[in-house]
Amino acid sequence: MEFGSHTKSHTILTQVTPERVEAELRDSKQTLEEALKKRVCLLSYPNGNHDQLVVEMTREAGYIAAFSCLPGINYSCDERYAFRRKHLTEYYSLGLRGEFSEAFFAVDLCDIRERIRLLRSLMERQRRKASDPANGLEVTVTRSTPQARGEE
Ligand SMILES: [Zn+2]
Numbered sequence: 813m814e815f816g817s818h819t820k821s822h823t824i825l826t827q828v829t830p831e832r833v834e835a836e837l838r839d840s841k842q843t844l845e846e847a848l849k850k851r852v853c854l855l856s857y858p859n860g861n862h863d864q865l866v867v868e869m870t871r872e873a874g875y876i877a878a879f880s881c882l883p884g885i886n887y888s889c890d891e892r893y894a895f896r897r898k899h900l901t902e903y904y905s906l907g908l909r910g911e912f913s914e915a916f917f918a919v920d921l922c923d924i925r926e927r928i929r930l931l932r933s934l935m936e937r938q939r940r941k942a943s944d945p946a947n948g949l950e951v952t953v954t955r956s957t958p959q960a961r962g963e964e
Contacts, residue, residue: 816854817841817875824858825866833866837873854878860899867893884926898923 819825819836820843828836837855844852853876857866860881870878870893877892881899898920905920907913 814854815844815848815852816856816879817844817852818856819858822858824861826861826863830865830869833869834873837870837875841873841875856897857881860897862894885923885930 817837817840820840821836823832823836825833825836841852853874855870855875855878857878857880860879862870862878862880867878875893877889877895879897880894882894882896883898884896886896905913905917907916
């Protein structure tokens with residue numbers, strides 16, 4: 813199990829001064845590290861809110877990765893200061909009777925809906941690319957006749 817920081821006071825980091833961001837990131841990290849007696853290097857942005865400055869300050873504070881609440885799938889570590897992640901609340905994965913549904917939760921965790929959306933988007937892109945005349949896949953055949961060439 814890995815413990816990560818969520819800032820000291822759940823401050824929305826994009827709405828406060830850089831000095832406050834720095835303190836929130838530093839103090840939370842220090843408190844956890846002292847209590848756990850181990851390094852804390854992951855951060856979850858409160859409400860997922862982050863911008864370029866917050867990302868830079870997170871890196872400078874010694875975190876190696878951070879989590880947003882952006883939907884979708886992480887395909888690489890390129891965006892490791894804005895990993896996509898599911899934001900769960902008590903109203904998440906409600907079944908037909910309005911109660912928590914393990915089945916709906918399993919479907920949501922598998923990101924099946926997101927994968928279908930991505931697949932549709934990829935298929936649409938492929939379809940558009942295939943029908944693009946500039947792509948060279950459509951060939952126009954013109955017959956060259958002696959008259960067209962100016963011959964008789
Ligand atoms: Zn939170």
